[in-house]
Amino acid sequence: MLQTIRDRASGWFAYLIVGFIIIPFALWGLNEYFGGGAQLVAAEVNGVEIPVRAYQDEYRDQRQRLQAMFGGRVPPELLNEQVMRENAIQTLVRKELLQQLASKEGYRASPAAVLDAIRDIGAFQREGHFDVARYTQVLESQRLTKAGFEANIAQGLVLDQFQNGIRDSAFVPAASVEDYLRLRDQTRELSYLIVPAERYAATAQVDDAMVEQYFREHTAAFQTPERVRLAYVELSERALVAQITVDEDEVRRYFDDHADRYATPEERRVSIILARVGHDAGAADERAARERIEALATRIQAGEDFAVVAREGSDDELSRTNGGDIGFIARGDMDPALDAVVFTLPVGTASVPLRTAQGFQLAQVTEIKPAVGKPYDEVRAQVEAELRSQAAERRFLADSERLLTLSYENGDSLEPAAGAIGADIQTSGWVSRDRGEGIGQFSEVRRAAFSDEVLRERRNSDMLELPDGRLIVVRVDEVQPAAQRPLGEVQGEIREILKRQVMQTMARADGEKLLAAVDGGDRSLAQAGRELGLDVVRTGAVTRGAQEVPPAVLARVFNMAPPDADRQVRHAGLELPGAGYAVIALTAVHDAAADADVMRATARTLGRLHGALELDAYLRTLEAGAKIRIYRDNL
């Protein structure tokens, strides 16, 4: 068979076949066939793979956002690894799903709309206007290409249209808005009294039998937890900085060697002309672009103004209108090829054509702000601090290596590790599984201290990194086992608990009696209160958010039926756990009437809320219908 093919594969017939094979490559490019390659997949949404790298980026971003929100000290319960991983992958999956859908259903963003959106971004503006130089600089400093960034913007626009289009088009009929405000801003007039539990402090009786019974039923609550005292070695970069000394000569030498770091760097104002051609363009395009730029260069050499030529001939849309001006540039801001030339050109001379990532470019320097050095005395302290922190960082790295190795190799003692890094072995206070002071306040320390390896086998812990950057290794110095406390020691506590319970029961009994009396119409709440010597609080009209009424009472009041002709006052009772019993009289309910401005604003909010609920239902339906697979093993 192969032989046949080889025999026939000659002459024009062979060329015909090769021609057929070429067509798809010519039209779609080789990368479509070999693109991607083998990479770990985090999830699959309708057959589209989300690589693990994207997931890792998302995870890191979310973590950093969280850290920024709490200024670096995130409450440990929020730093739940599992929850954060799940959030990251769900975010990516939903985004991918939305993108697929938006694209399939025909959502698009035009280049003009993308440009508009970019012009509106604050980071690219100078004095309130879009600034080309700034745009170029920001992108280059973020290592982004314009094409990639613009595609990203387009994607964002489309997703916004999709989501806002559903969310912002919801509305709520005016009658409902009125009804909502009537309820939300409703006020109620009430009076209430509280039969306080404290009232029965003298009369409440607790006998020994009750104490014993309680002790028997709650033995577990009267145990002291297992506690440990820890020995530990710590390594802290901050402490190392204080130990390091730097002599004057060293500071001087470092300053001399790095004078440019203590200066405002040179900046040059640059204009450019671009003949755009990508790196992957064909030879013909490459040649065409080169010819174009050479023609433009000739015009400039012949004495034409750079700005005029830029306006007429440059492919860079953003700078063209400014005569090619892209503003002030510092070293390293631009494409390396351009950078090298721009910082050697004299003012007013155009460069020769340069090949950069974007195509062929001409550059001209229009203004130079020279570097300004600072005198030694002004920066001495800064240089010294820098030297010290560099030295401390080196020592920290070396010492952490030693601490890690020696504490692991000598699992039965901290001495070798402590000796090697010149640290003392310190001792903590008592630490239980869920509480401690000093290093015991950190959950990672407690977890390590009560691990089998450290607690039972009495070995050194792993090297732990504390949230403040310290590294420590701990071992158990002393153990205090959990113990049952005897009845004699705890009966005082139990008596107190039981007494509170009895007081509460007595308050409730009297409160219920009082409620029955006022509700039956025998007397008013005010009268009943006077008889018992209790204050009755009478409020004016209060809202649902009123501060002057205890929240539990307020919640109950707003859950009572309004008074009517038959019952001009409504009564209710409410147990306040531990504090007694409240009796409430509701005398009036006033529905709120809204003015036009509030109505308008509320209509908008309520509409958006409904829109958000509808969008959420919409998206969850799509998720239910999509083929989503998450490869948790790869995360």
Next chain:
Amino acid sequence: MNSVYSTDEEKAEAIREWWKKYGASVTAGVVLGLAGIVGWKFWVDYREGRAETASDTYIALTRAAERDAETVQRQVDQLRQDHARSPYAALGALDLARQKGEAGDFAAAAAELRWVRDNARQDEVRRVATLRLARVLAAMEQYDEALRLLGESFAPTYTALVEELRGDIHRAQGRADEALAAYDRALQATTENNEYLRLKRDELQARGNGR
């Protein structure tokens, strides 16, 4: 296999024979194939261009939305006429419905929502339009028609919204028990904090307590 053709001449002769017989079809096939590919590329570009035009029109109408009702109306009509199958036509109509509804013209809002319900290509957009239509009909006191729409098949993800509206309708009809039951179902299904729903439910329950 060498034995089939003993000389080069014979081989060439055989190929020439074959070409004489099938040459025209092969050429036609190649031409057709190439034309298909070029045509497809052209069609894709054309479709992308039209989608972008629809997108721009939609952006323009959302910007004009608050100021100029006539412009919005004209742009939505244009989307409907030229890009009926684009999602932007549906979004434009939904936004127009909001404007009409906020201005109190429920009949016009209902007409827009009906158009989306009948013409949108995306199932979920039609579903959202149906829900909104039921809400408008309820405001117009066409309770039976509204309830009929709510009886259509909604995915379980819509339960909270559907039941809240059902509760609103029953409440307006004075059927307190059914309204309360519907509100309770809505509360059970809801994932978000919906204050208005809770207020309505609590009021009904409190009135019930007073009976």
